[in-house]
Amino acid sequence: MKLVGRLVPLAEVTPRQRQEMYELMDRHYADLHRSSFEADLDEKQWVIQVFDPVCGKLCGFSTQMVIDAALDNAFPAAADGRRIKALFSGDTIIDRAYWGDPALTRIWGRLALSLIDSWPECELYWFLISQGFRTYRFLPVFFHEFYPGLEKPTPAWAQSVIDALGRHKFPGDYDAATGVIRANAHQYRLRQHVSEITPQRLDDPHVRFFVELNPLHDRGDELCCIAPLTRENFRPAAWRVINAGATHAALKVS
DSSP, X not given: OOOEEEEEEGGGOOHHHHHHHHHHHHHHEESOOHHHHHHHHHTOSEEEEEXXXXXXXXXXXXXXXXXXXXXXXXXXXXXXXXXXXXXXXEEEEEOGGGTTOXXXXXXXHHHHHHHHHHOTTSOEEEEEEXXXXXXXXXXXXXXXXXXXXXXXXXXXXXXXXXXXXXXXXXXXXXXXXXXXXXXXXXXXXXXXXXXOOOXXXXXXXXXXXXXXXXXXXXXXXXXXXXXXXXXXXXXXXXXXXXXXXXXXXXXXXX
């Protein structure tokens, strides 16, 4: 059964939905505290929710916000005063029974397109933090250009963007030497049945690359990644997911 999804402004997330989201997270993450979950949620602008269309059960969600950052505040070599925007994806989970369903990715892609269209002159990125290899694997599947990546070293300009966003969003935990957000005492981590990397998984060079860059992922460390958000940067696989289903109206953002 295919899931259905919707983009919900934070103000419209009901207490019951918050509880369902927390319970879904708790089934997939260890050491999850309600206060940490609520803090992550309360800073966001939108929640992507996906449901079973028959019973209405919440089967996945992803919290989203736009970050506005200045490169000169975080990376002295880029002291040109340049400002950037990034769509940041926070807590994200899909129930294991529905892994592979494209509903959440489709709504995320349509949100990204709405931001691209709303800010045509803006330097815009997707800021993704990856605690698990499955999250990181979205990058090579959906984008031509992303960093860090296996195919080429991260150029200085891209590293400056990663550093700016990492320090802006996680000032006390971002490790610029590795590009990783170090797990703090409040960090929850993926449960083993979700995050386990089998020998077969390591046959994938992108998974091996992720493990090399984030060797303590199983303790909750998260790798900071970016992809330029432009229409040209989406791969055909991304367009197939985004364009599937009904025609959508662009989200108005300011």
